[in-house]
Amino acid sequence: MCVDYTENQKRTPFDEGGYFIVNGIDRVLIAQERMSTNHVYVFQMRQPNKYAYVAEFQSRVKYPNRQPGTLFVRMLSKTTAKMGIRATLSSIREEIPIVIVFRALGVIPDKQIIECICYDFSDTEMKVLLQPSLEEACYIRNQQLALEYIGKIGAPACVTEKEERIKYAKDILKKEMLPHFDDREPFVDIRKAHNFGYIIHRLLLCALKRRAADDRDHFGNKRLDLAGPLLGNLFGMLFRKFTREVQSRVKKFVDKEKDFKLDDIIAEKAKIITSGLKYSLATGNWGKVNAGHTRTGVSQVLNRITSASTLSHLRRISSPIGREVKLAKPMQLHNSQWGMMCPAETPVGKACGLVKNLALMVHITVGSAPDLILDCLKNLKLREIEDISPGEMAQGTKIFVNGCWVGIHRDPDKMVKTLRNLRRRHAPFNAEFGLFRDFSLNELHICTDYGRCRRLLFVVEKQRLLIKKRDITALENKESNWNDLLVKGFLEYIDAKEEENTLIAMTINDLHKKEETAMIAMTENDPEPVPFTHCEIHPSLIMGVCASIIPFPNRNQSIRNTYQSAMGKQAMGIYATNYQLRMDTGAYILCYPQKPLVTTKAMKNLPFEQLPAGTNAIVAIASYSGYNQGDSIIMNQSSIDRGLFRSLSFHTYKDEEKRMGTLVKESFGRPDRSNTMASTELGTALIFTASVNAGCLDVYHYSFL
Structure with a gap:
């Protein structure tokens, strides 16, 4: 990856890097948009449908050897016989009644199950919705029967023994149900039961119209996978394939009782990882070769037409939604994208709104472990979830860390204020965490x-900016930087999310x-406005x-800004200061670029003044005797003669010498002069001369000048 540039290396100082060089070609990994994991999403289904509401919870596992899992909780619609609620685990296709799942986790009594879901035993509306589910599982009254039921519908046909089915069910609940919980921690079953009850609680709130369904297009529910996560996931996929191949090869030697060296097998199969990484980076097909879930267009050739097009390409985002899917919501501009996504720079057509670009001041988090946050919460008197009774859950504020319900707190205002002050002072942990209440x-x-x-953003306290003029002066004089202000x-x-x-x-x-409005409100005995x-x-x-x-x-129509964002990338200028030393496949240089007469503040921060594009042409829009064609251009001959729009075109061609043993069939070099007597050094024929090939007259060249 290109990150270090010096003048001795003859590289341009305006190249920010962030791309890969694969087979001599600059390639960039496009950020991939996805839904955030470890969060509950409740959606209402379009009717008529078997289900009325669906709650989805996708777990992101922090251990690479564990597979992620998705838990679905579905409420049947009124058209069915019973409005029961059922759950679906990752590896079990059949639906499981939620009460059976609770009893398999060790929550046996009906009252305790209701308290894990409702938090208030007097909530009759929720209990009415839970009654069909309780009646559906009335014949399974203990944990052993619940585990046997799950093992019976989920285990393979070869598993027939009762003990094996129970063991299989325990493994399913341990590894595939909410796998982001560490099964080595104490009280993991209690934590899973409470989080499972919370998912059902959110589903019931939506069914009772107490809360609207979640907005899947809200940008707070989105996450971006950059080069690190993309390569990490790809490497994990290839490494699992590598281990399977090694295990298969070792098993063959063991079955045949032959001697083998493990190092030789590993060295032989190691090319799986190398070739897989090269294939994905070179083609853009992200995933296994010939796999059905392979994503395309992840790796692209970096746009080098102008410096602005290069920066824009590096900050591009792609949505996984297919371009043929006719959905209006994902293509529309969402209000939560303010300041995050550029409202103008997007393609026109099928990819409108699906391919976006980051705004200028956006920063993407790299992530950190939540251990220090959890320790800080314990010091702030957090009551952990396994230490509280179901009746106390409604009396405090639920605390979630990365989507995991860890406990409750009685004074959330004090907790938020303390955590925000710690984040602003960058102590004692990483300040990348976000707070949303x-x-x-x-x-x-x-x-x-x-x-x-x-x-x-600037921080405001008591209706005044914390930053002062002396801080801005120190920043301009390079006595401090942005990190000091942070x-x-x-x-x-x-x-x-925190913007809300x-x-x-x-x-x-x-x-x-x-x-001023606050002073007026104080004089008129009105409540003080929100600061x-x-x-x-x-x-x-x-x-x-x-x-x-x-x-x-x-001053423009919105579509004109979108058009200019697309066409501005195609403007001809100087894309790099070292263009004469580069070996780009195709490049164009404008011989006389000019700075624009009207500039913006962003131009001063971008390398647009050092690497300009375009010329200040004098343009008149008028009719020409009434006979001119639409979209036609009439240019001044004297401007052309003085070099207007004169440009250079660079192309790189690739070829190789052909040899057969020691015999050279094709070689690089100048052709024999005796065969090209009619040609000049530029490769053109002389005036009034004939080109002769093997004694035969081919063609005559005349001058018409």
Whole structure:
């Protein structure tokens, strides 16, 4: 990966890197958008359908040798005989009644099961919805019968013994049901039972119309897989294939009772990993070769037309939704994408809204372990989930860490304030975690996972910016940097979920207006307005690379900004300062590029002034005697003679010498002069000369100048 550039290496200082060189070609890995894991999503099904509501929980496993699992909880619709609730595990196709799952986890009494789901035993509406599920499992009253039931419907046909079925069911519940819980920790069954009950609780809230269904297009529910996770997942897939091949080869030698060397087998099969990585990087097909779930277009040839197109390509995001699927919601601009995704830079057509670009100030988290967060929560008097009774769960705020319910807290305001102060001071742990408080569900979510998009904002306290003019002066004089401002707590990264708990001022003038309204409210004995918590650095930072160099974009129609974002990448200019030393397959250089007459603030921060594109042409839109064709161009001959739009085209051709033993059939070099007497050194024929081949006259060349 290109990350280090020096003048001695004759590389351009404006190349930020972030790409791979495969077979001499620059290739970039496009960030892949996905739904966040370890979170509950409840969706309402379109009717008529067998199911009315579906809750989905996809577990992300922190151990690489464990497979991720997806848990579905479905509520049957009213058209069926009974509105029961059933669960589906990853490796068991048949549905399992939820009460049987609870009893398999050790929660036996009906009252305890209801308390794990409702948190309030007096909630009659929820109990009515749970009654069909309780009646459905009335014949299974203990844990052994529940395990035997799961083993009977899930175990292979070859497993016939009762003890083997029970063992198989225990392995399923241990490894495939909510596998993000570490089975080596104590009380893991209790934790799984409470989290399973929480999933059903969310489903019932949606069924009772107490809460709306989740929005799968909300950007807070999205995560981005960059080069690290993509290569890590690919390596894990190839490594598992490698171990299977080695095991199969060793088993053959053992069955035949032959001697073998394990090192030789490993060296022979090691090419599986190397060739798999090369194949995916070179072709863009991400996954196993000839596999059905292979993703395409992950690795692409880096666009080198202009410097803006290169930066834009490096910051591109692709959605896994097929281009032929006619869904309107994923293609529309969501309000949670403000400041995260560029609202203008997207293709026009089938990929509209599915291929996006990051805004200028977006930062993507790399993720960190939640251990320090959990230790901090314990110091803040967190009551862990295994130490509380079901009746106490409704009395406190539920605390979730990366989607795992870890306990409750009686003073969430103090906890949020303490964690936010620790994050702003960057002590004592990684400050990449996000805080989101859901007041409707009385929950606090803490996220430390990777792939979350965050953007930078000024911190506001008591209607005033914490950053002062002297701090900005020190930043301009290079006496401090952005990291110093982050450590001091003047700036803060906020993700899409946490933005819902903030009030962001667009400019500093909005803060002054808020102070005036607050003073008026105090004089009129009105309640004080909600104070601002953050302030935008600049409104133009919601744009991406290509849209930020458009002058006066607020004066254009939105589609014109989209067109310019696409066509601005195709402008001819200087794409690199070392273009004469590069061996690009195709490149174009404008001989006389000019700086634009009207610039934007983003141009000064981007290398657009050092690597310009385009020319300030004088253009007139007018009719020409009434006979001109639409979209036709009439150019001034004198401007062309003086070098207007003059450009250079670079192409790299690849060939090889053909040899047969010591005999050279084809070689590189200048042709024999005796065969090209009619040609000049430039390869063109002389005027009024004939080209003769083997004594035969081929063609005459005349000059018409």
